[in-house]
Amino acid sequence: MLAKILEKREVADGTLQVKFSVPGLPTERLAFQPGQYFTIRLSNPPYHDNRGAVRHFTIVNSPNEKGILSFTTRLRDSAFKKSIVGFPVGTEVEVGSIGGNFVLPEDNSKPLVFTAEGRKLCFIAGGIGITPFMSMLQYSKEEGLGYQFTLLYSNKNQAGTAFLDELQKLASPEVVWRGGFKLVLTMTEDPGWAGEKRRIDAQFIKDYTGDLPDPLYYVAGPPAMTNAIVDTLKELKIDSSRIRYENFTGY
Structure with a gap:
């Protein structure tokens, strides 16, 4: 085309x-x-x-x-x-x-009918790995899907964080989600950032997903980060069936 x-x-x-x-x-x-x-x-x-x-x-x-x-x-x-x-x-x-198969969970008996109601999804993104999650979040918000989203998003600094303003608006109290959306930003090399500065590791994940019973994890970002987080999730005894990931190379 x-x-x-x-x-x-x-x-x-x-x-x-x-x-x-x-x-x-x-x-x-x-x-x-x-x-x-x-x-x-x-x-x-x-x-x-x-x-x-x-x-x-x-x-x-x-x-x-x-x-x-x-x-x-x-x-x-x-x-x-x-x-x-x-x-x-x-x-x-x-x-x-x-x-591509890095998509929202579906009802296998009804293609393109998303298994949304009450489903808890934890997105973990590094840098440009945010891109698939922007599409998922926007579509879910527009369609009123009932997912409960938690997004852990790591960057070096605010200036280099893609879609920072858009995500903060989506996470604002004025925006109503049918399920929910919690945004956790961490800036690992930004002296002017008052929020989280830790890298996403096992403790970080436990701190922000401890209240999520059996979420489905999606991980996207540079290969080294993605592979490390997938290994961490497995160390946390997360079953492989609940982990989906995508490496972003050449960026």
């Missing part, structure tokens, strides 16, 4: 969100599930390297934004990312291959 760049905006220091208009996406049902990824192929990019002109990116927007696919990425010196940064609004790219 052909898509056009609709908007580009910086959502944190060195972090760019790119929104595409994709007329070919179906509108009569969910074109994708929150947490899935899509493929982008650049035609005649101005920069080239041995990694080629195709990438997979997690979708950051809600499926309710009909005809829209957005991704968020750390800005690096790869040819692909330099090309994306340089493309003006209106540039056409090719998108396709929407897929």
Whole structure:
């Protein structure tokens, strides 16, 4: 499918969100599930390297934004990312291959019917790993799904925290959730931050999930962090069936 760049905006220091208009996406049902990824192929990019002109990116927007696919990425010196940064609004790219299993739990007897009511989900994100959770949270809020969310989100500092304002608004007392949403931010290298500064370890997880009976854990972030947290969850005797994770490489 052909898509056009609709908007580009910086959502944190060195972090760019790119929104595409994709007329070919179906509108009569969910074109994708929150947490899935899509493929982008650049035609005649101005920069080239041995990694080629195709990438997979997690979708950051809600499926309710009909005809829209957005991704968020750390800005690096790869040819692909330099090309994306340089493309003006209106540039056409090719998108396709929407897929991935890092999604909200479903009722297996009723595809695309989410097993939401009273289900407790703990999201653990590091850096750009927040992207699948933004899609899940936005969609759940819009649809009034009954999940009880806890998000543990780790970054070095506030300036580099993608979607900080959006998340704080979602967690404000004025926003009503059918289930609930608790946001726990930790800034590990920010002298001006008055909140949590610890890295997410076993004690951190116990401190903020102790009141959650048998939650389902989702972990996303850089591979070293993701693998360490998955190991920590297993050390905490969390059954593997209650742990889902996704590594974000190349960021």
